[in-house]
Each structure stands twice: as C-alpha cells, then as structure tokens.
Amino acid sequence: MNTGLPAVTVIGLGLMGSALATALLEQGHPTTVWNRSPGKALALAERGARVAATPGEAVAAGSLVVVCVLDHDAVHGVLDPVAGSLAGKTLVNLTSNSPEQAEEAAAWARAHGAEYLDGAIMTTPPGVGDPGRMFLYSGAPEVFEAHRATLAALGDPLHLGTAPGLASLYDAALLGLMWSTLTGWLHGTALVGTEGTSATAFTPIAIRWLATVNDFLTTYASQVDAGSYPGDDATVDVQISTVDHLIHAAGERGLDNGLPELLRATMKRASAAGHGSSSYASVIEVLKNPKSTAGGANTADTRDAGHTPGR
Numbered sequence: 001m002n003t004g005l006p007a008v009t010v011i012g013l014g015l016m017g018s019a020l021a022t023a024l025l026e027q028g029h030p031t032t033v034w035n036r037s038p039g040k041a042l043a044l045a046e047r048g049a050r051v052a053a054t055p056g057e058a059v060a061a062g063s064l065v066v067v068c069v070l071d072h073d074a075v076h077g078v079l080d081p082v083a084g085s086l087a088g089k090t091l092v093n094l095t096s097n098s099p100e101q102a103e104e105a106a107a108w109a110r111a112h113g114a115e116y117l118d119g120a121i122m123t124t125p126p127g128v129g130d131p132g133r134m135f136l137y138s139g140a141p142e143v144f145e146a147h148r149a150t151l152a153a154l155g156d157p158l159h160l161g162t163a164p165g166l167a168s169l170y171d172a173a174l175l176g177l178m179w180s181t182l183t184g185w186l187h188g189t190a191l192v193g194t195e196g197t198s199a200t201a202f203t204p205i206a207i208r209w210l211a212t213v214n215d216f217l218t219t220y221a222s223q224v225d226a227g228s229y230p231g232d233d234a235t236v237d238v239q240i241s242t243v244d245h246l247i248h249a250a251g252e253r254g255l256d257n258g259l260p261e262l263l264r265a266t267m268k269r270a271s272a273a274g275h276g277s278s279s280y281a282s283v284i285e286v287l288k289n290p291k292s293t294a295g296g297a298n299t300a301d302t303r304d305a306g307h308t309p310g311r
Contacts, residue, residue, distance in 0.1 A: 003028040006150050007062040011055060011078060012069035012095070013040040015125045020068055020094065020154055021049060023129035027153035034058035036078075056082040059089065064147055068094040068121075072101040076108075087113030090143060092151070094119045094135075098172075099165030106139065106164035115143045118164045120171035123155060131156055138166035181210075187250070187259055194253040220281035229278035236283065237276040240267045 005028050010021040013035035024031045025047050033041050034052040041051040052058035055078050059065055065086070067075055075095050079086070091114045093105055102118040109116035116139055123133040133155040137144055144151075144159045151157040160166040185206055189199045223229050243264045250257050266283060269290075275282035 003030070005029045006064060006147075007032070008150060009033070009052075009058045009062040009065045011035075011058055011065065011067045012074075013037075013044070014068070014070075016094075016121065016128070017068040018044065019125035019128035020066060022047065023154050024150075025049060026129060029150065029153060030062075032058050032061035054082075055079065056085055059085045063088075064090050064092065064150060066092045066094060071095065072097045072105070075105065083108075083112045090115040090117065090147060092117045092119055092137075092147070094121055096120075096171070097168055099168045102138070102165040102168045103163075115140065116164065117143055117147070118167045120167040121155075122171070122174060128154055134158055136160055136167040136170050138162070138168075139164050183259055187255070190255055191246075191250050191253065194255070216280075220279065223279060223281040224284055229275065229282035231277045231279050233279060235277045236267050236270050236280060239280055240264060240271060243267065 007030040008024050009032045010017055010024065011034050013021065013033055017033075017035070018040065021031055021033050021044050025044070030050070031044075031048075032050040032052050033044050034055055034057070035041055038051070041049065045051050050061065052061060059079075059082050067079065069075055069078060072095065075093060075097075079091075086109065091109050093102070093116070097105070097118075106116045106118065117137050118139060120136040121128070122136060123130070127133040131152070135151065135155040135157050137151070137157060138160045140162060141159060144157070148157055160170055185203075188206060189202055192202050193199070219233075243260055246260050247257050247264065250260065266286065267280075269286045270276075270278075270283045273286055275285060
C-alpha cells in the first residue's frame with residue numbers, strides 16, 4: 001500500500017537496526033532493508049519490509065539511507081563498493097563512532113554527492129519509536145529539516161549544530177553521565193544494602209534526590225559558563241570533608257571505594273588549584289586542565305561557605 005510517506009532504506013539489522021526498521025514500518029514508511037546475514041531480515045519482511053539482495057539495491061530503493069552497523073570500518077566496508085550510487089541521496093549514519101570519524105564520513109559522503117547527517121541514538125532498542133526518547137543529529141540544518149518528519153518515527157529528533165561530529169561528542173558526554181550516575185547509584189545501593197535495605201526500597205528515595213541534583217546542574221551551568229564559582233551553597237573543601245564520611249562508611253562495610261576515592265582525589269586537586277572555597281562547579285577547571293593543580297585563582301564568593309546539600 002502506498003502511504004505517500006518517504007521511502008527509507010535501513011542498512012544493518014542488528015538489534016538496533018531491526019528496531020529502527022520496525023519503527024519506520026509501524027509509521028507507514030516504505031522500508032527497504034539489507035543485512036550481511038539475510039536471515040535477520042525475515043521478521044521484517046513479514047512486517048512488510050522489502051529485503052534487498054545487495055547494498056547497491058538497498059541504496060537505490062530510497063532517497064534516505066539509514067546505516068546502523070558495528071563500527072566506522074563496517075560503514076565503509078558496506079558502502080565503499082556502492083559509493084557511486086549515493087549521489088543525490090541523504091545518508092544518516094546512526095553507527096556509534098567518534099567525532100573525528102563523523103567528520104571523515106561527512107567529507108566522504110560529500111565527495112560522493114550525498115548529503116550527510118551524523119546521529120546518536122540515546123536509547124536501547126526497546127525505546128526506538130518512543131517520541132520521548134532522544135535521537136541526536138548534527139550536520140546541515142536544511143538537510144535535517146528536510147527529513148525531520150521521517151526521523152521523528154524513530155524518536156524525538158534533536159539537531160545540535162552544523163559540525164558533523166557534534167552528535168558523537170554529545171553521545172560520549174551523555175554516556176559518561178549515565179555511567180557515572182548508574183555506578184553512583186549502585187555504590188549507594190550496595191552501601192544501604194549492608195543494613196538490609198533492598199534496591200527497590202532505596203531507589204525511589206534516590207530518584208527523589210536526583211530531582212534536587214537536577215537543580216544543582218541548572219545552578220552550576222551558569223557558573224561554568226561565567227567561569228565564576230561562588231561558594232555560597234557548599235564549597236569544595238566542605239565536599240571533601242563529606243566524601244570522607246562516605247569512604248569511611250563504605251570501607252567499614254567492606255565495599256569497593258574506587259569511585260568515591262576518585263571523586264575525593266579530583267576534589268583535592270581542585271582545592272590545591274585554589275578552589276577550596278569555591279562551589280563544586282569549580283572542579284571543571286581541573287577536569288579541563290588536568291596538569292593545573294596548584295596556584296589557581298580562587299574565584300569563590302567570600303560569604304559563608306554554607307553546608308553540603310542534603311546534610
């Protein structure tokens with residue numbers, strides 16, 4: 001049935017690629033798929049996908065070509081032999097890669113007459129198709145706008161800017177935030193678990209605390225942009241004293257303290273760089289300049305250092 005929606009090609013049918021193709025089919029897009037192992041296309045064929053026999057046939061089938069394969073080398077392995085057929089099409093690369101690889105892929109696509117958008121999928125396969133899940137894109141704004149409606153079938157499409165590497169850069173930054181948060185939650189869960197508290201009992205309280213942490217992020221963002229860190233809520237030196245309590249409590253209960261010890265070491269570097277009476281946001285200065293650990297200017301406010309939030 002002709003739905004009148006743009007035809008899309010999906011190359012790569014791992015768990016994520018299959019989820020992408022499924023979401024497009026569910027929204028009514030004529031969808032052609034190709035995978036090195038043809039068996040992975042059978043379930044999609046039953047849903048109405050056209051299964052291409054070759055990458056060249058797949059590229060020819062749609063003006064929008066979405067590629068989601070193992071890595072940057074796999075993208076070239078599949079597309080290099082059919083590069084000549086990309087002229088006049090838009091290539092959306094949802095393969096995980098580095099910002100530098102995204103820049104290279106964009107230049108390669110342009111050299112073959114194709115428009116290019118780099119993308120990052122900020123969800124797992126079950127979340128694909130949920131309008132609340134973010135898909136990050138970078139590249140020419142006019143190319144993004146031309147395909148925004150189609151990309152919305154996958155999730156909420158957010159355009160970050162013209163530089164092709166931005167989506168990959170944000171992806172790395174956000175994954176770092178996720179891993180740090182999850183590991184902090186797991187450490188906290190293990191800590192309260194030593195007294196018999198279950199993860200399901202602790203987690204609602206942790207989630208409520210994260211709402212307050214969100215407020216800290218908003219406050220500290222403007223401090224980071226201004227490069228000024230008034231210590232009127234809680235200073236780095238106060239935080240160092242407080243993290244010692246965490247390290248002691250966890251150590252007494254036999255837990256791995258690698259994460260909080262790393263945090264304490266980073267806070268101490270910030271203090272040594274002159275930010276002891278600055279807000280916690282000042283830690284970014286030693287993260288940006290890891291060799292600068294002493295003699296830095298103290299930009300903190302001279303008011304009372306306050307207390308650690310949550311204490």
